[in-house]
Amino acid sequence: MHNLEQLIAEWRKTMMAAPNVGSETLDELENHLRENVDQLIRSGMTEAEAFQRAMAQLGGAPTIASEFQKLDQCTWLPVKVITGIGVLATLAMAISLIARFDAGRLSFLLASHVFMVTLGYTTTFLVGTLGICFVGQRCFSDFSPLRVRSLTRVTFILGWVAAGLTSVGLILGMVWAKAEWGRYWAWDVKEIGGVGGIVWQACFLFAHRFACHTARGVLVMSVLGNIVAGLGWFGANLLDGGLHSYGTRNYSLLLLAAVFSNLAFFLIGLAPAGWLRPRKVS
Amino acid sequence: MKLEKELVAASSVPLVLSILCEGDSYGYAIIQRVKELSGGKIEWTDGMLYPVLHWLEDQRLVRSRWTKSEAGRRRKYYSLRPEGRQALRRQKDQWTLVSSTLNQLWRPQHA
Numbered sequence: 001m002h003n004l005e006q007l008i009a010e011w012r013k014t015m016m017a018a019p020n021v022g023s024e025t026l027d028e029l030e031n032h033l034r035e036n037v038d039q040l041i042r043s044g045m046t047e048a049e050a051f052q053r054a055m056a057q058l059g060g061a062p063t064i065a066s067e068f069q070k071l072d073q074c075t076w077l078p079v080k081v082i083t084g085i086g087v088l089a090t091l092a093m094a095i096s097l098i099a100r101f102d103a104g105r106l107s108f109l110l111a112s113h114v115f116m117v118t119l120g121y122t123t124t125f126l127v128g129t130l131g132i133c134f135v136g137q138r139c140f141s142d143f144s145p146l147r148v149r150s151l152t153r154v155t156f157i158l159g160w161v162a163a164g165l166t167s168v169g170l171i172l173g174m175v176w177a178k179a180e181w182g183r184y185w186a187w188d189v190k191e192i193g194g195v196g197g198i199v200w201q202a203c204f205l206f207a208h209r210f211a212c213h214t215a216r217g218v219l220v221m222s223v224l225g226n227i228v229a230g231l232g233w234f235g236a237n238l239l240d241g242g243l244h245s246y247g248t249r250n251y252s253l254l255l256l257a258a259v260f261s262n263l264a265f266f267l268i269g270l271a272p273a274g275w276l277r278p279r280k281v282s
Numbered sequence: 283m284k285l286e287k288e289l290v291a292a293s294s295v296p297l298v299l300s301i302l303c304e305g306d307s308y309g310y311a312i313i314q315r316v317k318e319l320s321g322g323k324i325e326w327t328d329g330m331l332y333p334v335l336h337w338l339e340d341q342r343l344v345r346s347r348w349t350k351s352e353a354g355r356r357r358k359y360y361s362l363r364p365e366g367r368q369a370l371r372r373q374k375d376q377w378t379l380v381s382s383t384l385n386q387l388w389r390p391q392h393a
Contacts, residue, residue: 144339
């Protein structure tokens with residue numbers, strides 16, 4: 001049996017490289033392969049012959065992957081909308097910063113820092129908005145495992161984008177601060193908020209590691225990202241008149257409302273799926 | 283006689299729904315049941331069944347659960363939802379209509 005285990009391990013490795021085949025599907029296919037191998041061995045084949053035959057009957061990785069690809073073609077509407085908003089926000093920010101840079105009001109380093117950090121926070125907000133849409137729709141009907149898997153993949157990619165942008169932005173900001181203010185780090189509330197954002201994004205990506213068991217939990221959890229990014233970005237201005245305090249309006253009530261409404265969405269996300277679905281009267 | 287690829291693909295959904303209507307089942311057993319019923323004439327590439335099962339689950343026609351077999355092996359069982367039964371009824375009507383139309387056309391006097 002050792003040889004068979006080795007053959008199956010190699011087959012699994014090949015299949016894992018194929019796109020659109022998740023680990024749960026792979027478990028299912030492996031189970032199928034093993035059942036078929038057992039049956040063929042019982043019919044008199046050797047282990048190696050049985051494995052080759054079972055593998056041929058199951059089909060190659062590219063063929064199976066292309067069949068699963070067909071299932072993934074229909075993207076959930078909020079994902080499309082959020083992708084569109086993300087692209088527009090990036091363009092708008094790039095144009096605005098290029099104009100300010102061109103007018104000599106921003107240095108290249110500062111413009112890059114602002115661009116990266118703002119996009120990082122915006123991406124965190126977009127992931128959180130996806131989480132709100134997920135919670136909202138789940139109140140009426142549960143998502144299929146296929147849809148949850150695809151959403152988890154989207155939030156995982158966006159989570160990496162947010163973490164990458166915020167981290168690079170923070171480092172650029174430190175380099176700029178050293179040149180302008182003479183120090184890399186000043187323990188300013190906004191700087192701490194930025195670190196808080198990165199810590200949150202790291203936790204979110206870590207949670208994705210276990211997403212095959214708690215995918216719904218991870219999607220609900222993404223709502224909390226709105227609170228972290230909101231406090232780190234806007235809340236810092238209210239708490240401190242420090243180096244980054246350039247906000248003049250007092251929007252503490254608005255921020256408080258945003259925090260509580262996101263908390264409410266998070267709590268609603270813990271309720272069973274379909275709890276708002278109208279019941280049939282028998 | 284081997285069925286053409288297009289017909290195999292088109293019949294996969296009603297076949298799977300009908301087998302699940304007999305009781306809960308899993309991928310390998312579904313394929314064996316199709317082979318048994320068709321006398322081995324309907325041949326699926328085994329891996330092609332799973333996208334169909336996942337699509338049916340996505341459409342909320344079937345539900346799945348992992349269980350352990352007597353041999354201790356994990357199996358993903360599929361069962362029909364009420365929506366799946368309705369879909370099966372619609373499929374039955376459509377396939378019966380096609381079959382009866384063709385039967386009328388292929389009666390001896392037409393052949």
